[in-house]
Amino acid sequence: MTDSQAPLLTTPLDALHRELGARMVPFAGYAMPVQYPAGILAEHVHTRSQAGLFDVSHMGQVDIVGPDAAQWLETLVPGDIAGLAVGRTRYTVFTNADGGILDDLMVSKLADDHLFLVVNAACKHADIAHLRRHLDPRLTLREIGDRALLALQGPEAAAALARLAPEAAAMAFMSIRALAIDGVPCLATRSGYTGEDGYEISVPADRADALARRLLSLPGVKPVGLGARDSLRLEAGLCLYGSDIDTATTPVEAGLAWIIGKRRREQGGFPGAAIIQRQLAEGAPRVRVGLLPDGRAPARAHAEIVDASGARLGEVTSGGFGPSLNGSLAMGYVPPAFAQLGTKVALVVRGKPLDARVAPMPFVPHRYHKQ
Template sequence: MTATSDDTLNQTPLHALHVELGGRMVPFAGYAMPVQYEGIIAEHRWTRDQAGLFDVSHMGQRFLVGPDHATTAATLERLTPGALGTLGLGRMRYTLLLNDAGGIIDDLMVTRSISEDDDGTLSLVFNAARKEIDDDYVRSALPDDVSLHAAEDRALLALQGPQAAAVMERHCAKAGDLTFMRATSAAFDGIDCHVSRSGYTGEDGFEISVAADKAEVLARTLLAEAEVKPIGLGARDSLRLEAGLPLYGHDLDETTSPVEADLSFAVAKSRRESGGFPGAERIRRELETGPSRLRVGLRPTGRAPVREGADILAPDGETIGMVTSGGFGPTAEAPVAMGYVAHAYAKPGTTLQVSGRRGAEPAEITALPFVPHRYFR
């Protein structure tokens, strides 16, 4: 962590605000990002109790633009196992970019245009560290009449927590009409934005895409509300871990299949038969006979957190998997982790051992999420 390395980092449109608010800035996926303000545990609990504001402008906002919805959706369906052709106007879906071996190149959100006037456009949100890879991959598969555009002039904010809806409705009445995984274009105190009811914490909440030069005004307006505090990447990670949501680069990589990652819900039923996406054969086989390994939740029996990279051992000491995310869950009030184990050991309640820096310690396979989701459906 040297001062000079910061010079080469990208900054989000809210950089000056983070610094003013006392955010501890760290490098993340090529950006200077706030890891915490007052402290990870306090920020985590505030988000579960009230509403937390996250800057996620480092993520890759993209528009996939074609002549009509059927064409654009079919283009993306050639790279993903989702049923995107049947996505309704203003509907959002979680999907996966897959390689030819059925491994996950990235996980992403896809939203169809809000209105018929600009139908034929899908909004995509890529992980920050995968933007360039995703761009190249999608572009390599584009027909002449579909193009991919980066929305580099837009910021992305997330407001998450049980008070998020009450706060949003004061400034953006249309936001309150949304249910989980729906989006709309709206005015926030007169500022044009694109709002969806979605997020990465397991809580009710919204993601707001707004022009970069309006992001700070919007953020300051939200932070002026008594229920809202700024939340850093540290709590974003502990919140998503408790919610059982995988993080690309840790819980997912190019060797992981959707079935192994327990993301089979993202493999649309209609496409299990028809195929036509990369790795379809492997995925069909794993759906039928079970994957060789499966992503699971893990609860260490003691108070000590286990960390990414720790081995998971069967009772006889054989290595059967690895921890891919681990830390302390402030709401669970206990250490929580996720990882991959051989399929035979994946049943919740199975007692295993994890072996990290302290040597072998007992842990139990636990159903995900650790903290129940509270989406507004």
């Protein structure tokens, strides 16, 4: 956990953020831009209409190299990593013995003996300790501290990046490749956290500032902070670790059963497998749902979800205002009997119940790249 007394760490783009007039806030031990002068609403809308550049260098990047690396990682995650093709990326989670989620992460297979992981900033030290504690002695784990991570997201991201790296345009969604971007050796995945097409780009720290400036000089590309990153992912129905998923939620409860492949469901072999397999067969005691309040008042994390009689059903785990939706939206956990689309519930905000209904997610359709 982060020591609130410790000085904040900075990313390789710190000077650029300040030059651009960003408002810097502490996040997971780093000074990060929550917004630029344009503001969260404008940055959000710009990402959905053109392209936003995000600094996500605070996230953890990890290399795992050695024989049967994928088979070994499967002992810690429920995803099908052995079956992941070289050059492909997959979303998965680390589970604990209770079937709870320690973190969510992206796993890419660079070679049969080489995995590349991107984990959450707030969890990275615990994740790496967890990986090391279980590490197969034949494997080498390296925390990549000398690379920044940029996300370029939005409908114009592909055209923009193709100006500097023409091969980027042909990349499939959830694929990874080495890419020379404006001559800088990068590792890019076609993925993101906004619901839009786009890329996450791992770049040597000492080249990150120049590359970010080059990307920002492209038509349609503007800097976007963590504030809009959160409203974009919320509209896309994507989980935020520590809010929507944590050690007390299982992948089944979180609506993430889709990340557990058929073979893994049958064979188990990951922490908490028995609990997760039982929930897959019998259902979970509560499930994550999308919630749309009737009015415009935002219902935020920890707002109570109640039924018509006022009885507690659960609580909102993320909520707020969706700039593209132009309204209030939330997600939270309810018993399965209340999870049907259209079910009427109320969200208690400042002591008053606001009428809401269970709604499909994503709230704003995903527009990932299709071949």
